[in-house]
Amino acid sequence: MILEVDNIHTFYGETQVLFGVSLSVKKGEVVALLGPNGAGKTTTIRSILGLTRARRGSVHFNGADITRAPTHKIAQAGVGWVPDDRRIFPTLTVRRNLEIARKTTGFANWTIDDACKIFAPLEHLLPRECENLSGGEMQMVAISRALVGAPGLILLDEPSQGLAPKIVNDVMNVIRRLREEGLSMLIVEQNVNIALSVADRVFVMNHGRIVEEGPAENYRKQGAARAATLAAAT
Ligand SMILES: Nc1ncnc2c1ncn2[C@@H]1O[C@H](COP(=O)(O)OP(=O)(O)OP(=O)(O)O)[C@@H](O)[C@H]1O
Numbered sequence: 697m698i699l700e701v702d703n704i705h706t707f708y709g710e711t712q713v714l715f716g717v718s719l720s721v722k723k724g725e726v727v728a729l730l731g732p733n734g735a736g737k738t739t740t741i742r743s744i745l746g747l748t749r750a751r752r753g754s755v756h757f758n759g760a761d762i763t764r765a766p767t768h769k770i771a772q773a774g775v776g777w778v779p780d781d782r783r784i785f786p787t788l789t790v791r792r793n794l795e796i797a798r799k800t801t802g803f804a805n806w807t808i809d810d811a812c813k814i815f816a817p818l819e820h821l822l823p824r825e826c827e828n829l830s831g832g833e834m835q836m837v838a839i840s841r842a843l844v845g846a847p848g849l850i851l852l853d854e855p856s857q858g859l860a861p862k863i864v865n866d867v868m869n870v871i872r873r874l875r876e877e878g879l880s881m882l883i884v885e886q887n888v889n890i891a892l893s894v895a896d897r898v899f900v901m902n903h904g905r906i907v908e909e910g911p912a913e914n915y916r917k918q919g920a921a922r923a924a925t926l927a928a929a930t
């Protein structure tokens with residue numbers, strides 16, 4: 697396992713939002729975390745990153761206990777993040793955003809040139825200021841930024857959000873490419889069909905709990921009506 701989240705309980709102030717969440721990602725696997733608005737998907741990512749620390753339970757990455765590690769140490773250990781709001785520096789160029797994010801970890805190093813091989817259009821964007829990019833271009837930069845941080849695992853929060861279907865397809869193809877390169881990924885999605893199209897395994901959350909899990913193949917076989925219920929609030 698590259699990531700093991702075991703029975704975490706997370707609070708915002710006095711309000712508990714995660715109630716014993718457990719999930720795992722194996723090396724080279726794409727795992728989808730599904731569930732409706734407010735289920736606790738982003739909070740699970742924030743707990744893994746130490747941004748909103750779990751009060752109980754544990755998080756292990758690549759064999760090490762990171763439950764109480766500071767966020768920058770977790771990044772340094774090789775956990776990459778593509779936040780839901782992307783958080784690109786708008787007044788800097790794409791190249792500068794990527795340069796700032798470069799670091800070495802125990803995992804494979806990715807140069808900006810390597811990222812351009814995965815995303816062909818990136819090369820032409822390098823001199824552009826980020827504030828003028830389209831949503832799809834911005835997402836491409838956000839994923840490339842995670843990549844040049846030499847991650848062993850990338851946490852992607854709603855990578856399809858706000859993107860046109862054609863662009864979503866491009867992003868999912870990039871995720872498949874990254875899996876071929878041996879990267880492990882946890883993808884949080886409200887768009888169940890998109891997530892099922894790339895995932896190896898699935899966890900479904902509701903009200904701060906994991907309510908079901910299984911191989912993505914089983915869910916793909918169950919069809920669209922079943923998929924719709926996975927994202928529905930109950
Ligand atoms: N900073 C915060 N302070 C207090 N409560 C919060 C905060 N962020 C989220 N919450 C609450 O925690 C719960 C889980 O939110 P979270 O953002 O993890 O859900 P989500 O599954 O990512 O939802 P979405 O699909 O809308 O992104 C929700 O009830 C939300 O209102």
Ligand SMILES: [Mg+2]
Pocket residue numbers: 737738739780853
């Ligand atoms: Mg969220």
